[in-house]
Amino acid sequence: MVQEYKLEGISSLSGIKDFDKVEAGVEGVQDGKVLLVKYDEKVHAISPKCTHYGAPLKLGVVSPEGRITCPWHGACFNIKSGDIEDAPAPAALNTFELVERNGAVYIRGEESAIKAGQRISEHKCSASGPGGLVIVGGGSGTLGVILAIREIGYNGAITIINQEPSLIIDRTKLSKALIPDPEKIQWRSPEWYKEVGIETVSDEVTAVDFGQKTVMTRSGKTFPYTKLVLATGGVPRNLPLEGFQVLENIFKLRTVTDVQQILKAVGEEKNKKIVIIGSSFIGMEVGNTLAKNNEVTIVGQEQAPLERVMGVEVGRIFQRNLEKSGVKFKLSAGVAKATPSNEQARNVGAVHLQDGTVLSADIVILGVGVRPATDFLQGNPAVTLEKDGSIKTDEHFAVPNLDNDVFAIGDIATYPYHGPGTDPEKGTYTRIEHWNVAQNAGRSVAASIVHTLNDKSTPLQKTKPKVFIPIFWSALGAQLRYCGNTPNGWDDLIIQGEPDNAKFVAYYTKGDTVVAVATMGMDPVMVKSAELMRRKNMPSKKEIQDGVDILNVDVPQGVRI
Known part of the structure; x- marks a missing residue:
């Protein structure tokens, strides 16, 4: 029920200046708070925490367009409506009407909305059947598409074809926390997908007929589409070296199943010798997580962790941080092979480096990068893959020469980036493997799809895409x-x-x-x-x-x- 609630410590709105952010308690609601933001000569009341990981928005950035950006991970919201502007926000903010009288300020709203601090903004839909929007892949890019396209009013059928065993999860939690239960990191429940009219199919796409506008899967099914989004992500790379293809307890990390297998190998007693190959973000995060109860060694080819991206000086900071947690490093090192503990053993027993060093290992985890998951498009005459296997798109993430009916996002997309240091007109083509980039690209594609369906008079390429910084x-x-x-x-x-x-x-x-x-x-x-x-x-x-x-x-x- 809508009621009025007095704000603690706020007697007037007149003292709040443009772009100011003031957090206030709500009387009568346990732990209830709102954030007051003055924008466009009016004070607005919104939920005070980011819907992603709960960061305090009072520390965020307010921009002239009426955006407020989370101070931690870049999630962005519309101050007036509370709607999502940028990833990785999974839900909108609640907004409240303000009332000022008799030397006090009140908000008008429901207690449940004050406590929740967020709202699901995707409308319910019963669309079903063949055709409509088909999305291949179940990662961050797909999440961006489905949240945004239902938010902005698309009522057509949506089918997600994903070969992973779970619904869309917060994949960042896999390496950072090794969470084995998909239900704890799913962005939306199975019931939500039904409520908003999204069919989820667990299958592997093996081919696309762009002429007939159909998608074929491993199980022999065919899915027609009106619009197609390719968001298949990356495939973890293997090491083509002796032992790595045949020995057990050698893992990659991409899915919940991978986490479950790693934790099973670590066991309840822990105290395992774990060698992580690759001083990448995945390798460093996993090493940091496992070091508490195990002996962890990270092997990297660079002089310092993440040297290629961050530089030696910054990489050394990360190295010192992990060393404080007990992680050991072997850097400027090449891997030669993996061997079992004895001739009869099936499990890995050691990793041999090119300088002759032998690292005992109960478990090996590979963090040597990913490649675009585009094998199903190899040899397809309608799409020319880049040398790295990615798909080159325009700035709307549309795949060329396919009538704006096919889009590619996330790890598989090479697109024109328009940030600082790039060509001011054309941008610089690049492929970026970031969670936020995939999700923001998905949100952009959702808007493009709706535009092409609803506005036949203005070609998509004549419109200006929304700019986001990775x-x-x-x-x-x-x-x-x-x-x-x-x-x-x-x-x-x-x-x-x-x-x-x-x-x-x-x-x-x-x-x-x-x-x-x-x-x-x-x-x-x-x-x-x-x-x-x-x-x-x-x-x-x-x-x-x-x-x-x-x-x-x-x-x-x-x-x-």
Whole structure:
């Protein structure tokens, strides 16, 4: 039932200035809070926490378009409506009417909405049958499509074909927390899919006939489509070396099933010798998770973990963080082979390095990267794959020459990135393996599909796609946050803060342009930087060197924090 609730400590709205954010308690609701944000000469009341991981939005960034961005992972919401603007927000915010009288301020709403702090914004739908929208894959990109397309009113049938054993999950939790129960990390329940008219099919797509607009699967089924989204993600790479193809207790990590198998091998007693091959984000996160009760060694070819992306100096910070947790490193090292503990054993017993070092191993986990999962398109005359197996798309993620009926997103898409340091007109084609990029691309594709179905007068390519800046995060002994991208490389690195204490901001520059920003322990510098990049107002390298404070930078239209 809708009621009025008095806000604690707020006697008037007149003192709240444009772009200010004020968190207030709600009398009569246990732990109830709302966030007051003044935008467009009006104060708005919204839920105070991000619907992703619960970050306090009072520390977020408010932009002139009426967006508020989470300080942790870049999720973004519309201040007026509470609707999702950018990933990885899985649900919208609740909004409340404000009433001011007799020296007090009240919100009008339901107690359940105040406590919940979020709302499901996808409308219910009973669409079914052949045709409509078919999505191949069940990851972050697919989540972005289905949330957004039902939010904006698409009523057609939707079919998801996914060969993984679970519904769409928070895959980031697999390597960061090794959660084996898919129900604990599913973004939506099975009942939700039914309520919004989405059919889920557990099968593997083996071919697509783009002329006939049909998708074929391993089980022999055929699915016709009106619109098709390819979002098959990546396939973890193997090591084509002696022993790695035949010995047991050698794992990759991509699905819940992989986590279950790893935890089974670790066992209740733990205290296992675990060798992780690859100082990638996956390898580092898994190593950090397993080091508490096991002996973990990470083997990497680089001088420092994540050197290729982050540089040696920053990589050393991550290394020190994990070493404090007991992780050991063998860096600048090549792997030669894996061997069993004895001639009769089937399980791995050791990993041999090229320098002759032998690492005892009860378990081996491979974190040597992924390749685009596009094998089902090999040899298809309608699609030309890039050298790395990805699909080149336009800036709307549409696959060329297929009449805007086919889109590719996520790990399989090479698209024109328009961030800092790229061609201002054409962007720079790149492939980005980030959770947020896939999901934001999915949201963009949802809008494009609805446009092509509803607006026949304006070609899709004549419309301007929504700009987003890539963001990712990682658990490396402390929370790493990163925005931007370096498709054309970077030539200098400016580190500020206390890197020895894992509290820093790192600015990656190309010439005088800041192309990427990484932070630890300095929220919300990263998301402020992402917003400035998006608006093409990021300070230059020289301004950073001269001591500009990112958190105090305003753009002409008034971005403040």
